[in-house]
Amino acid sequence: MLLEYYLLIVNILGIFLIMIDKLKAKYKRWRIKENTLLIVTLIGGSIGVYLSMYIFHHKTRKPKFRYGVPAIIILQLLISFLIFK
Structure with a gap:
């Protein structure tokens, strides 16, 4: 349960960081x-x-x-599979 909350929070953080960086790029x-x-x-x-x-x-x-991001996703999925199989 704790892992799910952690992943939810860190993914929301990732979304916000990309969104903020896009806005900052747009307005220089x-x-x-x-x-x-x-x-x-x-x-x-x-x-x-x-x-x-x-x-x-x-x-x-x-x-x-x-x-890089898709490669990291694949790596994380492989590690998750090995840990939780």
Whole structure:
């Protein structure tokens, strides 16, 4: 139960960070570091980050995100399968 709440919170955080970074990019403001976005992805926010990338059309052309986020999702699924099988 605790894991589900953690994943929900970190995915919502990922969605908000992508949304905020998109707005900051649109208005030429100070941006959220790519490493921050990737760290949120790595700690469990990968689905939220991935979905919000395409909802907000943000970071979809950057190879680091276009290929990196799906790779992280696959890695997390494999690890989850090994742990919870």
